[in-house]
Amino acid sequence: MTLDKGPRRILSRLVSARAATCSVVLSFVLSGAAYPKDAEQSASTDQLQAKIAYCENCHGVAAQGFHGYYPIPRLAGQQPEYIKNQLQAFIEHRRTNNIMFNVAHVLSATLLDGLTENFQKLNPKPLTSPAPEDLIAAGKKIYEEGIEKSDVPPCAGCHGPDAKGNDQFPRLAGQLSDYIFNKLTNWSKERGQNPANPDTSTIMAPIAHSLTEQQIKAVAAYLNQLE
Amino acid sequence: MKFFGSHSFQLVGVVGLQLALVAIALTVADRVHGAERSAMHEGNVPAKLAYCEDCHGPSGQGFHGYFPIPRLAGQQTAYLKNQLEAFVEHRRTNNIMFNVAHSLSPGMISALADDFHAFVPPPLGGGARHLVPTGEKIFQNGVPEANVAACAACHGPNAQGGGEIPRLAGQLPDYVFNKLINWSRERGQIPSKPDTSAVMSPVAHSLTRPQVEAVAAYLSYLK
Numbered sequence: 251m252t253l254d255k256g257p258r259r260i261l262s263r264l265v266s267a268r269a270a271t272c273s274v275v276l277s278f279v280l281s282g283a284a285y286p287k288d289a290e291q292s293a294s295t296d297q298l299q300a301k302i303a304y305c306e307n308c309h310g311v312a313a314q315g316f317h318g319y320y321p322i323p324r325l326a327g328q329q330p331e332y333i334k335n336q337l338q339a340f341i342e343h344r345r346t347n348n349i350m351f352n353v354a355h356v357l358s359a360t361l362l363d364g365l366t367e368n369f370q371k372l373n374p375k376p377l378t379s380p381a382p383e384d385l386i387a388a389g390k391k392i393y394e395e396g397i398e399k400s401d402v403p404p405c406a407g408c409h410g411p412d413a414k415g416n417d418q419f420p421r422l423a424g425q426l427s428d429y430i431f432n433k434l435t436n437w438s439k440e441r442g443q444n445p446a447n448p449d450t451s452t453i454m455a456p457i458a459h460s461l462t463e464q465q466i467k468a469v470a471a472y473l474n475q476l477e
Numbered sequence: 478m479k480f481f482g483s484h485s486f487q488l489v490g491v492v493g494l495q496l497a498l499v500a501i502a503l504t505v506a507d508r509v510h511g512a513e514r515s516a517m518h519e520g521n522v523p524a525k526l527a528y529c530e531d532c533h534g535p536s537g538q539g540f541h542g543y544f545p546i547p548r549l550a551g552q553q554t555a556y557l558k559n560q561l562e563a564f565v566e567h568r569r570t571n572n573i574m575f576n577v578a579h580s581l582s583p584g585m586i587s588a589l590a591d592d593f594h595a596f597v598p599p600p601l602g603g604g605a606r607h608l609v610p611t612g613e614k615i616f617q618n619g620v621p622e623a624n625v626a627a628c629a630a631c632h633g634p635n636a637q638g639g640g641e642i643p644r645l646a647g648q649l650p651d652y653v654f655n656k657l658i659n660w661s662r663e664r665g666q667i668p669s670k671p672d673t674s675a676v677m678s679p680v681a682h683s684l685t686r687p688q689v690e691a692v693a694a695y696l697s698y699l700k
Contacts, residue, residue, distance in 0.1 A: 304624035307679055308631065318631035319639055349627040352618040 298364040301357075305365065308349075312374035314424075321429040326374050330366035332420040335450060337362065344444045345451070376424030381471035389472025392465055400460040405469065408453075413476050418450055427467075427474035434458045434466045522588045525581075529589065538598040538647075545652035550596035556643040557590040559673060563664070568672055570663045600647030604694025612695025615688055625683045628692065631676075636699050641673055646699035653693035657681045 305325070310316035315324035325333065339345035340354040357365070393413070396404035408419045415421035422430070433440070437458035441451035461469070529549070534540035537549035549557065563569035564578040581589070604612070616636070619627035631642050638644040645653065656663070660681035664674035684692070 300624055303679060304626060307626040307676065316631075317640065318642065319633035320630065322630060348617065349619065349630050352621050352627065356621040 298361065298368070301361060301365060302368055305353075305369075310377065312372045313369050314374040315377045315426045315429065317377075317426070317428075321426045321432065323429045324377065324425050325369045326372035327414065327424070328366075328369055328421050329415045329417060329419065330363075330370055331417045332415065333366045333369065334362055335418060339441070339449060339451070342444065342447070344442060344447060344449055346440045346443055376475055376477060377426060378475050379427050379471075381427065381474065385468050385471045386475060387472075388465075389468035389470065392461075392469050393472055397460070397465065402457055402460050402465075413473055422473045423476035425470075425473055427470040430470035430473060431466055434461060434470075435463070520582065520585050522585065522592070525585060526589060526592055529577075529593075534601075536596040536598040537593045538596075539601055539649045539652070541649070541651075545649045545655065547652045548601070548648050549593040550598050551637070551646070552590075552593055552644050553638045553640065553642065554587075554590035554594050555641045556638065557593065558586055559641055561586055563672060563674070566667070566670070568665060568667050568670060569674070570666055600698055600700060601649060602698050604650035604697035605690070606694070608691040608694040609698065611688075612691035612693070615684075615692050616695055620683070620688065623683050625680055625688075628680075636696055645696045648693075648696050650690075650693040650697040653696055654689055657684060657689045657693075658686070 306313055308316060308318060308322050309325050310322065313325035316322045336345060337350075337354040337357065340347055340350040343351065392402070393405045394411075396402045396407075405413070405422070409415050409422050410419075413421065413423035435458075437451070438455050442449055442455065530537060532540060532542060532546050533549050534546070537552075539548035539550075540546045560569060561574075561578040561581065564571055564574040567575065615625070616628045616632075617634070619625050619630075628636070628645070632638050632645050633642075636644065636646040658681075660674070661678055665672055665678070
């Protein structure tokens with residue numbers, strides 16, 4: 251199996267990644283602190299590029315997403331505020347994910363700015379999974395009209411008519427369909443895990459609960475192919 | 478010339494034609510009966526399996542030859558097929574495996590991959606026991622400060638792999654060590670034809686030797 255442009259980008263970043271890795275480790279050792287002090291230190295380009303390459307190792311070429319053991323979500327074109335909220339949720343264990351906890355808790359605020367700005371600008375084609383046309387059509391209907399009898403509002407109301415999101419509302423366009431399926435199905439098992447500290451994930455809980463499995467599959471199929 | 482005009486010749490012709498028709502019918506019938514039958518027809522699968530096991534160990538559990546020869550038992554079929562293709566195209570460097578791979582038909586490869594995937598011998602183990610907890614930590618959490626992704630994200634929490642992503646559970650520790658240390662010297666050898674091995678290059682480069690040893694030790698005992 252051969253790939254084209256993406257891995258070459260990864261490979262070309264390797265040279266700077268190796269140097270950056272050494273400088274990152276050294277800066278942590280010298281600073282003696284768990285988090286670098288943001289006011290005094292802006293993330294160097296090398297450091298940022300190395301971190302981007304690391305994210306893309308799992309999140310895919312140009313952060314298009316990747317089918318690892320788990321479906322690993324698309325970050326390309328994602329709203330910076332949403333990414334920052336999720337990373338914070340991982341750190342505080344309000345959102346359950348051991349791998350992302352480990353990723354998130356070493357990121358400085360300035361590195362976060364650089365990362366989220368970078369991901370927002372990426373625009374690879376969606377990483378699509380095959381889906382029947384009628385399922386996609388059913389998903390489009392749910393996305394645009396909601397499901398009145400189950401009190402499910404139209405997704406477009408918050409996520410936008412083109413599913414590109416806004417501020418804290420995430421982009422859904424081009425997201426991996428199995429990722430969307432997993433998240434909606436497991437919403438309350440993974441998010442808002444600290445009842446004493448409720449967060450923005452609460453908005454989605456009733457919606458995730460009210461959607462049937464088939465409806466979730468339909469919405470996921472529709473969103474997956476949206477550019 | 479008498480023979481050619483004779484009834485005997487015509488008889489031979491008719492019988493020959495009938496035999497040919499029967500042979501064609503049997504071949505068509507076999508194609509209709511599925512992959513296992515066509516694999517059997519393309520070669521002797523049990524014999525080829527025994528040949529693989531000669532180096533890769535009983536049930537493909539792995540073997541410490543001059544080189545550590547990897548466990549194939551439980552391996553993902555898509556991964557096995559990709560690697561055999563890579564050997565044939567010299568994208569992955571290994572003279573012995575090039576010779577093994579380039580004489581295998583697609584039907585044979587499918588049959589062998591299915592067989593190895595189904596084997597479940599216990600792991601050979603052998604990794605340094607005291608390194609296992611460190612290896613587990615790296616495998617499950619990655620090394621975020623060094624930009625090393627968590628292995629579990631792609632290889633799964635039990636290192637079983639999936640699709641094109643290989644199983645690592647129960648792999649020979651010296652094999653894992655060698656492959657990670659030598660990753661870019663052996664894989665992706667045709668720059669104009671980058672392949673799935675590219676995804677592992679940053680990981681292999683960023684891990685230190687002690688970290689590679691630890692991960693290899695951890696994996697060697699996984700069932």
